[in-house]
Amino acid sequence: MSVRFIGANPGMTVRDGERLLAFASVWRVDWSERGSGLALVLWHAGTTKVVSASPELGGWLAEEFTRHFPEVRGQQWPDPEVVDAPVAWHQELSVGLRASAADVTVEILQPKDRRLVRDETFDLGGTPHLLSTVYMPCAVGMLTVGGTAVTGETHAYLADAEVWCTQSDTR
Secondary structure (H helix, E strand, O other), X not given: OEEXXXXXXXXXXEEEOOEEEEEEEEEEEEEEOOOOEEEXXXXXXXXXXXXXXXXXXXXXXXXXXXXXXXXXXXXXXXXXXXEEOOEEEEEEXXXXXXXXXXXXXXXXXXXXXXXXXXXXXXXEOOEEEEEEXXXXXXXXXXXXXXXEXXXXXXXEEEXXXXXXXXXXXXX
16 A cells, blocks of 8 residues: 555535535645645636645645545536645644635634544545545635635535555556
């Protein structure tokens, strides 16, 4: 088994009924095949944006991981606009997360529960991965893009102590 990623990946969706309005995936990469750093991946209004001071790392996270998440499955995933900019990250697992990058701010607050999640066959574009994470659903999620709040029904969560592995060394 090969470890590909160690870190955190909080996220949130904003919906209008069944219709997805936005999905934000915030990454803290403590170690990965592509280095370490922070990134924010946003799917919103049919566009995809990646903000990171390490654009190669951010692009890798968007294409190898985020685009295959169930939250955006079935959505068009255009080539991301990649913005080379720092990500500000403040997280306290008892309180929540505030991350901002370029013109995007994500706030995920009031964890309601904490549980270990392990998925031995998480499909990332046809490649099964072992995913282990501490998942914390949260009561509050707020997303601002370009100074405007994206409003709707939110589902927000913290995900920390996250590890992604391939099932074998043959990739």
